[in-house]
Amino acid sequence: xxxxxxxxxxxxxxxxxxxxxxxxxxxxxxxxxxxxxxxxxxxxxxxxxxxxxxxxxxxxxxxxxxxxxxxxxxxxxxxxxxxxxxxxxxxxxxxxxxxxxxxxxxxxxxxxxxxxxxxxxxxxxxxxxxxxxxxxxxxxxxxxxxxxxxxxxxxxxxxxxxxxxxxxxxxxxxxxxxxxxxxxxxxxxxxxxxxxxxxxxxxxxxxxxxxxxxxxxxxxxxxxxxxxxxxxxxxxxxxxxxxxxxxxxxxxxxxxxxxxxxxxx
Numbered sequence: 362x363x364x365x366x367x368x369x370x371x372x373x374x375x376x377x378x379x380x381x382x383x384x385x386x387x388x389x390x391x392x393x394x395x396x397x398x399x400x401x402x403x404x405x406x407x408x409x410x411x412x413x414x415x416x417x418x419x420x421x422x423x424x425x426x427x428x429x430x431x432x433x434x435x436x437x438x439x440x441x442x443x444x445x446x447x448x449x450x451x452x453x454x455x456x457x458x459x460x461x462x463x464x465x466x467x468x469x470x471x472x473x474x475x476x477x478x479x480x481x482x483x484x485x486x487x488x489x490x491x492x493x494x495x496x497x498x499x500x501x502x503x504x505x506x507x508x509x510x511x512x513x514x515x516x517x518x519x520x521x522x523x524x525x526x527x528x529x530x531x532x533x534x535x536x537x538x539x540x541x542x543x544x545x546x547x548x549x550x551x552x553x554x555x556x557x558x559x560x561x562x563x564x565x566x567x568x569x570x571x572x573x574x575x576x577x578x579x580x581x582x583x584x585x586x587x588x589x590x591x592x593x594x595x596x597x598x599x600x601x602x603x604x605x606x607x608x609x610x611x612x613x614x615x616x617x618x619x620x621x622x623x624x625x626x
Contacts, residue, residue, distance in 0.1 A: 423606050428538050431613075432531040439525060446476055446522055449513050455481040458526060463543035466563045471535040473543055474526035478514025479507075500544075500551045500590045521620045527566050539609040540565025541597040559597045562604070567612060569596040572619040574612075582619050 436443070447457045459477040462470055480486075486509055510518065517523035530536040536543065543564035549557075569575075570593045573583020577599075588596070600608070 420604075420606070424537065424604075424609065425534075427606065427609065428531050431538055432528045436528050436532070442522070443525060446517065446525070450476050450517075453477075453511050453513055462546060463564065464546060464549045464560065465535055465543055466560065468549070468557075468560055470546070471530070471543075473535070474529055476517055476523040476526060478511060478517050478523045479509045480511060483509040500548050500556070501593075524566060531566065535563075537563040537565045539567055539600075539604075539612050541568055541600070542571065556594050558601065559594060562601050567616040567619075569600050569612065572612060572615045574615065579611075580615075582615055582622070585619075 450457050456477055459475045459479070460472045461475070463473040465471050514523070527536060531538055540563050541559040544552075544559070549560075552559075570588045571585050573585055573588065574581045575583060575588065575592070575596065
């Protein structure tokens with residue numbers, strides 16, 4: 362019969378003694394057997410909950426303050442560019458803006474703004490171009506050389522200028538500067554329960570997979586089209602679980618070279 366050696370028993374004893382968190386929890390549970398102990402345990406749990414809510418609340422407040430400040434400054438600074446693009450789009454005969462229903466925080470619908478980059482009846486011709494979808498059985502859609510895109514629209518997309526009106530969505534509170542990209546309703550209809558974790562935060566104008574940050578390296582900027590949908594979800598969840606104001610600022614900084622080097626196209 363195998364019996365544990367004294368060395369093994371001593372090692373296991375040290376391992377148990379070296380877990381201070383477990384020791385504290387056992388002590389609190391034992392103390393909770395008395396009225397005074399239960400009162401102290403309840404007070405401890407409430408204090409932890411208040412501290413957690415304070416941390417989360419302050420983070421959300423600072424994130425919203427960043428969204429408002431940056432979106433206002435960007436709209437003012439880029440006003441000449443926005444007016445110029447609007448004039449070019451208007452010359453193409455049709456509305457300047459394209460309003461599309463997207464899914465935001467906790468599954469709420471909102472109208473996302475873009476400069477129109479497609480012909481006016483693009484939605485009516487959706488079924489005509491669907492066979493060209495390179496991800497036919499996937500959640501997202503990728504159609505290269507889409508015939509519905511206008512000449513000016515092609516330039517806007519390559520430069521990401523068509524996304525600038527979303528600064529208005531950020532100012533309204535529908536979106537954030539940084540967060541998972543807002544999906545279409547038809548995409549959400551294909552989501553698994555795990556995929557729906559992306560809807561736990563406000564959608565954003567840019568995110569980890571948009572800039573191609575897959576491995577978390579400081580200066581990493583890759584091409585978003587090399588990232589398939591399951592990995593997009595993983596990166597979005599990684600962001601949700603570790604988001605911070607510093608991380609948001611760095612993602613915004615890295616979005617600039619991603620645009621300049623055509624990584625968002």
